[in-house]
Amino acid sequence: MAKILIVDDDPQLRQSFEKLLTQEDHTVQTAATAEAGLEIVEESPPDLVIMDVRLPGMNGLEGSRAMRKVEPKLPIIIMTAYGTTETAIEATKEGAFDYVLKPFHIPDILIVIKNALEAGRIMRSRVEMDGTSDTPSPDAIIGRSKPMQEVYKAIGRVASTDATVLIRGESGTGKELVARAIYQHSMRADRPFLVINCVAIPETLLESELFGYEKGAFTGAVSRRVGKIQQANGGTIFLDEIGDMPLSIQAKILRLLQEKSIERLGGREPIPVDVRIVAATNRDLEAAIAEGRFREDLYFRLKVVTIWLPPLRERSEDIEPLADYFLARLSADMKMDNPGMTSEAKSVLQSYSWSGNVRELANTLQKALIFNRGVPLGAEDLSKAIHGGPEIKSVDKDSITETIRQWFKQRIASSHEENLFDSLIDDTASIVISEALNLTGGNRSRAAKLLGLSRPTLQAKIEKYRLKIETSVSSS
Ligand SMILES: Nc1ncnc2c1ncn2[C@@H]1O[C@H](COP(=O)(O)OP(=O)(O)OP(=O)(O)O)[C@@H](O)[C@H]1O
Numbered sequence: 001m002a003k004i005l006i007v008d009d010d011p012q013l014r015q016s017f018e019k020l021l022t023q024e025d026h027t028v029q030t031a032a033t034a035e036a037g038l039e040i041v042e043e044s045p046p047d048l049v050i051m052d053v054r055l056p057g058m059n060g061l062e063g064s065r066a067m068r069k070v071e072p073k074l075p076i077i078i079m080t081a082y083g084t085t086e087t088a089i090e091a092t093k094e095g096a097f098d099y100v101l102k103p104f105h106i107p108d109i110l111i112v113i114k115n116a117l118e119a120g121r122i123m124r125s126r127v128e129m130d131g132t133s134d135t136p137s138p139d140a141i142i143g144r145s146k147p148m149q150e151v152y153k154a155i156g157r158v159a160s161t162d163a164t165v166l167i168r169g170e171s172g173t174g175k176e177l178v179a180r181a182i183y184q185h186s187m188r189a190d191r192p193f194l195v196i197n198c199v200a201i202p203e204t205l206l207e208s209e210l211f212g213y214e215k216g217a218f219t220g221a222v223s224r225r226v227g228k229i230q231q232a233n234g235g236t237i238f239l240d241e242i243g244d245m246p247l248s249i250q251a252k253i254l255r256l257l258q259e260k261s262i263e264r265l266g267g268r269e270p271i272p273v274d275v276r277i278v279a280a281t282n283r284d285l286e287a288a289i290a291e292g293r294f295r296e297d298l299y300f301r302l303k304v305v306t307i308w309l310p311p312l313r314e315r316s317e318d319i320e321p322l323a324d325y326f327l328a329r330l331s332a333d334m335k336m337d338n339p340g341m342t343s344e345a346k347s348v349l350q351s352y353s354w355s356g357n358v359r360e361l362a363n364t365l366q367k368a369l370i371f372n373r374g375v376p377l378g379a380e381d382l383s384k385a386i387h388g389g390p391e392i393k394s395v396d397k398d399s400i401t402e403t404i405r406q407w408f409k410q411r412i413a414s415s416h417e418e419n420l421f422d423s424l425i426d427d428t429a430s431i432v433i434s435e436a437l438n439l440t441g442g443n444r445s446r447a448a449k450l451l452g453l454s455r456p457t458l459q460a461k462i463e464k465y466r467l468k469i470e471t472s473v474s475s476s
């Protein structure tokens with residue numbers, strides 16, 4: 001639930017937003033002018049502003065400037081109609097979160113709102129280090145082991161510089177938390193922090209997300225778009241999973257590091273930008289270089305300041321405080337009393353080798369809590385949760401369908417690929433197959449049977465999509 005301010009001179013539009021967002025469990029405030037909106041922001045800042053570009057008095061661009069002066073981390077979505085897009089684009093260039101074209105499709109705007117709220121939350125919610133406070137925030141970094149002390153020191157050392165930082169470590173060790181801690185302790189803490197996940201976004205879209213494009217750069221580029229790097233100007237950009245970044249984009253990031261400028265797709269002129277880059281990966285970059293998947297020159301640029309996060313099994317004294325922290329936090333989230341755990345249960349946690357690290361520990365405790373019977377969790381509860389097979393999260397089918405629809409829509413709109421149909425179907429098929437393999441613990445015969453495919457067909461697809469098969473049952 002968030003507090004959202006709508007600024008529009010059209011009372012009907014204010015009303016429909018109020019209705020829509022209240023249904024979504026948000027609190028809504030409205031203002032008819034940017035001046036009135038600004039007063040609200042000064043008095044008690046909302047979590048998000050959605051503002052029209054054309055307003056009597058101050059327009060949306062001026063309004064957004066003024067609001068960001070008061071609240072630099074306030075995400076602002078600008079609404080624009082045909083004919084005023086240039087002003088909206090101008091606003092995103094100055095750091096407004098995004099703009100949407102009127103008339104809009106409700107599921108589309110709900111997605112933009114969700115993303116904007118998440119970006120705002122990440123900027124504002126403080127990451128506490130070593131969890132010294134009694135009521136640790138949901139984003140605390142817990143652990144006082146020696147290797148973690150080194151991590152805190154490293155964060156302190158690099159935060160105050162403007163150096164590029166590379167965060168490395170196995171999956172689930174807390175790289176994202178560390179990236180946010182660096183940002184919050186840096187000189188750029190009151191400037192934007194934008195996260196780009198390099199694996200979650202398909203290659204063609206990743207490029208336009210990061211660098212933006214000019215009108216007409218490709219079919220579907222109906223107006224200019226400002227990329228995230230330019231939007232983060234003056235701030236920090238977090239390139240998560242950089243080890244999976246396509247080579248073509250690696251070249252452009254290298255240029256950004258060397259020349260402090262970017263070029264939009266279809267653009268002719270370099271645009272100077274001032275962003276600090278923090279990157280993270282769980283990949284073996286040295287191996288990726290040897291295989292020609294990662295540029296060595298970029299690697300050298302990035303690795304000057306490297307923070308290594310130790311795997312959980314190398315700091316077993318952190319397991320107990322982490323478990324206590326997650327039990328307290330998760331049981332509060334699940335609105336139940338914290339059942340605690342027995343000392344036998346603690347030994348089970350101590351002796352397990354956490355290949356999924358902190359994330360796996362948290363998932364295990366969550367599973368154990370679901371079946372908790374109001375008595376302290378025992379050794380058996382935890383063994384069951386650890387070895388209980390893959391977790392299947394329940395999902396809301398409508399919102400997932402809508403997400404997939406949006407994903408396809410963006411791909412179709414921004415693609416230069418010739419075999420787009422095949423490529424979308426392949427992406428989908430590879431997810432289906434990898435999930436079937438996950439569920440069967442990597443057993444190909446059973447996966448083939450589940451999917452109604454012959455074994456050779458399944459095998460051919462595994463090779464085609466280069467799927468990695470995990471034979472152990474993992475729970476993340
Ligand atoms: N030291 C820690 N204290 C508290 N929570 C932690 C700690 N380390 C990780 N977590 C939690 O574990 C989960 C995974 O952490 P995070 O997403 O930062 O991992 P990651 O290193 O980025 O993993 P991946 O490589 O898989 O992306 C998150 O929910 C995070 O809040």
Ligand SMILES: [Mg+2]
Nearest residue numbers: 175176240280
């Ligand atoms: Mg991560």
